[in-house]
Amino acid sequence: MRIKAIQLSWFRGAADPVSLETECKSMVVYGANGSGKSSFVDAVEYVLNSGRIGHLAHEYSGKHQEKGIINTHKPKDRTSELRLKYKDNSELRVEIRENGTSKSSGAETVAMGTWEYRCTILRQDEVAQFIYDSKGEKYSALLPLLGLHQMEFAAENLRQLAKVVESVSKLKEMKTSLQQVENSRRTIFGTDSDEEIVSRLEELRQKYCTGQATTEDSLCLCNELEAAIGERIKHMSADQKKHFVLADLAGLKIKDNVVEVRTASSNLSGAVEPLITEKLSVLLSANKFVDALVDETEVKCPACGQLIPVDSFRTHIQAERESLEQIIKAFQDRKAAIGTLCDTLKSLKSNFDKSEVRTWRDEHSKNGLTDSFAHLDGLDVVVLRESCTEEDLKSLEERLLPLIDAAAATSKGKAPDVQDHLDAKQKVGVAKAMIEAKDQAAAVKRAEELISFITCLERGIRDELRRRSQAIMDEISTDIQEMWSILHPGEPISDVRLYLPDDTDKAIDISLKFHGAEQNSPRLTLSEGNRNSLGLCIFLAMAKRQVDTDRPLILDDVIVSLDRNHRGMIVELLQKVFSERQVVILTHEREWYTELRHQLGDNNNWFFKTLMPYDTPDVGIRWSHKTTTFDDARAQVNERPDSAGNDARKIMDIELALIAEHLQIRLPYLRGEKNDQRLAREFMERLIADGKKCFKKSAGDGNYAAHTDAIAAFTEADRLLLAWANRASHTFDLVQPEATKLIDACEKALEYFKCSSCSKAVWFADASSSETLQCKCGELCWRYAKG
Amino acid sequence: MSNDDHNWITARITQARNQSPLVTEAALTEVTQLLKGNLSKQTLSQKELGKVASLLIANMVPDVADAEAKQ
Numbered sequence: 001m002r003i004k005a006i007q008l009s010w011f012r013g014a015a016d017p018v019s020l021e022t023e024c025k026s027m028v029v030y031g032a033n034g035s036g037k038s039s040f041v042d043a044v045e046y047v048l049n050s051g052r053i054g055h056l057a058h059e060y061s062g063k064h065q066e067k068g069i070i071n072t073h074k075p076k077d078r079t080s081e082l083r084l085k086y087k088d089n090s091e092l093r094v095e096i097r098e099n100g101t102s103k104s105s106g107a108e109t110v111a112m113g114t115w116e117y118r119c120t121i122l123r124q125d126e127v128a129q130f131i132y133d134s135k136g137e138k139y140s141a142l143l144p145l146l147g148l149h150q151m152e153f154a155a156e157n158l159r160q161l162a163k164v165v166e167s168v169s170k171l172k173e174m175k176t177s178l179q180q181v182e183n184s185r186r187t188i189f190g191t192d193s194d195e196e197i198v199s200r201l202e203e204l205r206q207k208y209c210t211g212q213a214t215t216e217d218s219l220c221l222c223n224e225l226e227a228a229i230g231e232r233i234k235h236m237s238a239d240q241k242k243h244f245v246l247a248d249l250a251g252l253k254i255k256d257n258v259v260e261v262r263t264a265s266s267n268l269s270g271a272v273e274p275l276i277t278e279k280l281s282v283l284l285s286a287n288k289f290v291d292a293l294v295d296e297t298e299v300k301c302p303a304c305g306q307l308i309p310v311d312s313f314r315t316h317i318q319a320e321r322e323s324l325e326q327i328i329k330a331f332q333d334r335k336a337a338i339g340t341l342c343d344t345l346k347s348l349k350s351n352f353d354k355s356e357v358r359t360w361r362d363e364h365s366k367n368g369l370t371d372s373f374a375h376l377d378g379l380d381v382v383v384l385r386e387s388c389t390e391e392d393l394k395s396l397e398e399r400l401l402p403l404i405d406a407a408a409a410t411s412k413g414k415a416p417d418v419q420d421h422l423d424a425k426q427k428v429g430v431a432k433a434m435i436e437a438k439d440q441a442a443a444v445k446r447a448e449e450l451i452s453f454i455t456c457l458e459r460g461i462r463d464e465l466r467r468r469s470q471a472i473m474d475e476i477s478t479d480i481q482e483m484w485s486i487l488h489p490g491e492p493i494s495d496v497r498l499y500l501p502d503d504t505d506k507a508i509d510i511s512l513k514f515h516g517a518e519q520n521s522p523r524l525t526l527s528e529g530n531r532n533s534l535g536l537c538i539f540l541a542m543a544k545r546q547v548d549t550d551r552p553l554i555l556d557d558v559i560v561s562l563d564r565n566h567r568g569m570i571v572e573l574l575q576k577v578f579s580e581r582q583v584v585i586l587t588h589e590r591e592w593y594t595e596l597r598h599q600l601g602d603n604n605n606w607f608f609k610t611l612m613p614y615d616t617p618d619v620g621i622r623w624s625h626k627t628t629t630f631d632d633a634r635a636q637v638n639e640r641p642d643s644a645g646n647d648a649r650k651i652m653d654i655e656l657a658l659i660a661e662h663l664q665i666r667l668p669y670l671r672g673e674k675n676d677q678r679l680a681r682e683f684m685e686r687l688i689a690d691g692k693k694c695f696k697k698s699a700g701d702g703n704y705a706a707h708t709d710a711i712a713a714f715t716e717a718d719r720l721l722l723a724w725a726n727r728a729s730h731t732f733d734l735v736q737p738e739a740t741k742l743i744d745a746c747e748k749a750l751e752y753f754k755c756s757s758c759s760k761a762v763w764f765a766d767a768s769s770s771e772t773l774q775c776k777c778g779e780l781c782w783r784y785a786k787g
Numbered sequence: 788m789s790n791d792d793h794n795w796i797t798a799r800i801t802q803a804r805n806q807s808p809l810v811t812e813a814a815l816t817e818v819t820q821l822l823k824g825n826l827s828k829q830t831l832s833q834k835e836l837g838k839v840a841s842l843l844i845a846n847m848v849p850d851v852a853d854a855e856a857k858q
Contacts, residue, residue: 150792151827154796161826161836164837165844168840446844449807449847457799457822
């Protein structure tokens with residue numbers, strides 16, 4: 001849907017309502033820097049991006065960008081508002097409240113939310129930045145334009161889901177636990193099969209349980225055996241019980257646990273620990289913050305205060321967390337190792353507190369283990385769990401290992417019954433763990449199968465994403481190459497194309513041939529101007545893909561870094577590729593604007609408007625009534641008349657060069673760049689000389705007479721250019737009335753080239769007689785061969 | 788997502804399931820619905836993914852999950 005008008009009230013630079021009326025046609029808007037032309041672009045972006053303007057996304061613009069969006073000098077009784085009128089005469093009205101929130105009404109048929117920003121608005125800085133972006137950023141920027149962002153969401157969510165399934169199912173922990181059971185089985189039962197182990201249990205049942213077997217179920221049998229063995233132990237003598245506890249103590253693996261803590265600790269350098277702790281806490285808070293986001297579309301970055309989309313914030317946090325995953329794992333491993341050590345120490349303490357070993361403990365306390373028992377009694381396991389240093393580990397080794405050794409030495413001489421009960425208890429314990437582990441093994445298998453399924457799906461979607469992206473990019477690359485060839489005919493840069501790097505997903509880059517040599521990035525060899533030009537071609541190619549050709553394409557100062565030759569080709573490109581589209585070009589380049597006006601001025605699909613230089617916020621954006629840029633000069637007449645005069649001369653330099661080209665004015669050849677840098681007076685002198693013979697006006701009787709009024713105006717302008725414009729340029733002493741007169745004279749001189757009847761220039765068409773140009777109605781003509 | 792995309796997803800899920808036959812009907816149905824819905828609309832938060840993961844893990848227990856799916 002073409003845009004008919006953009007009306008702003010107290011929005012950005014606008015004060016009282018000011019409207020950019022396009023009449024649904026293409027147009028070129030000229031405005032000096034700061035004149036307010038981008039306010040109209042901002043208005044369209046505001047609507048496209050649901051009340052957000054990209055270049056205002058910073059910490060100073062306020063939560064809803066209200067400090068940037070609302071005119072700083074808006075009176076309290078006025079409302080900040082924008083209205084977009086469309087080709088079907090529907091109108092979208094957006095009223096912006098003081099706090100930056102807005103209320104929209106009308107124009108429901110035009111779903112501007114579905115318009116892609118980057119296929120609608122091309123801004124110089126964003127186009128240029130794209131080439132500098134990383135390949136990941138290019139992927140993020142282009143994917144929505146390729147229409148594949150939903151598949152990317154699916155693939156990325158599946159990738160994350162596989163990880164979350166792994167963590168929620170406690171897969172790693174289950175696998176570690178299964179491995180431990182397997183190790184215990186090998187230690188206790190060697191290579192015995194399951195059937196052989198059941199036979200062992202049966203043997204134990206016959207030894208410990210009285211009567212017939214009450215169950216066929218192995219787990220119930222284990223429980224029965226545990227109870228029976230427990231009962232036997234309960235009735236053991238005090239000495240047997242002592243040995244039993246000491247044997248338990250001797251089996252504690254404090255030494256191994258200490259080694260595990262040391263290994264885990266060596267993976268974490270003490271120097272980075274505080275940093276990681278800080279990062280983790282930040283990430284943890286950020287995660288909670290992200291999880292709490294439900295309806296919000298934007299979020300204020302906790303670090304810089306900038307408003308960014310929630311999705312971008314989530315991606316950012318996710319990337320941060322992934323980069324820390326290895327360190328997080330090392331942290332967790334260390335915590336787990338310390339936890340195991342602390343559990344073992346708790347067992348040690350509780351076993352030594354048992355009444356069965358009290359006498360043994362008292363004896364050994366007197367025989368050299370006093371310090372060890374004192375250390376054990378004073379040990380605070382809770383504190384150790386929070387902070388376990390190398391010194392702690394050394395103390396544990398020095399003080400507690402002798403206790404284990406002493407317990408092991410005593411338990412070696414234990415009574416035969418004790419050994420039998422211990423063996424039986426161990427066998428039953430391991431067999432029971434094996435049976436219980438079967439459920440866990442099934443859970444592991446299910447979790448692994450689910451993860452494999454999700455990963456396979458993700459891979460499939462990624463492959464498809466890659467295939468579709470490449471297909472679309474091949475098409476787009478053809479368009480990019482075509483556009484590049486129009487902008488840079490005959491230049492030794494070819495085969496410009498978008499490609500997906502082989503080594504990574506989620507990346508897009510640009511390749512080209514520079515003098516025949518393959519280059520994987522335009523940043524290697526292209527000049528700044530060429531890089532910008534390439535960025536422009538890429539986004540124009542994207543815009544070309546849009547199915548709805550009736551949407552406008554807005555180009556905001558996109559030619560800043562292009563030289564004259566290349567920017568001249570942009571019109572050719574737009575006419576060739578976007579002739580069906582409504583194109584709105586905004587520029588502060590006077591020369592380019594004038595060129596465009598001369599190139600397209602006679603095309604009914606285009607029209608031209610200029611903005612007055614900006615005055616004050618309460619005056620706001622103002623349109624000039626002229627299509628020329630003399631109002632730029634007029635705006636300076638009071639404050640700086642010399643500058644105004646100089647501006648008038650510069651305008652004439654540009655205008656007359658283009659007019660001389662249209663009228664094929666012959667000038668003596670000058671060496672080098674001087675040929676392209678002629679001044680207004682050189683052209684004006686030739687125009688006066690040739691014009692006396694060539695410039696004719698209809699006499700009304702079918703004949704033509706010399707256009708004496710025009711020649712008089714040219715002569716007057718030439719005289720003033722010589723007298724005052726030169727003075728304005730060199731001695732800066734032009735006064736206000738002189739500047740005004742100079743500007744008026746120049747403007748008047750140029751107006752004579754346009755027919756007052758048909759409004760077309762004298763070079764509008766070739767006349768029927770040879771070597772003659774004429775306006776549309778034939779009122780004016782120029783016989784160019786006569787010059 | 789278009790209908791073509793939805794059909795493609797269904798085909799792809801069937802293909803992935805062939806390689807992971809232990810995936811239950813209930814889990815399969817859940818993933819299909821998710822992929823045609825929320826999973827393709829936006830980047831999900833860890834909390835949201837946690838809920839999805841718990842649901843899928845629960846649905847992977849064959850008897851219960853498939854009986855529920857059939858109902």
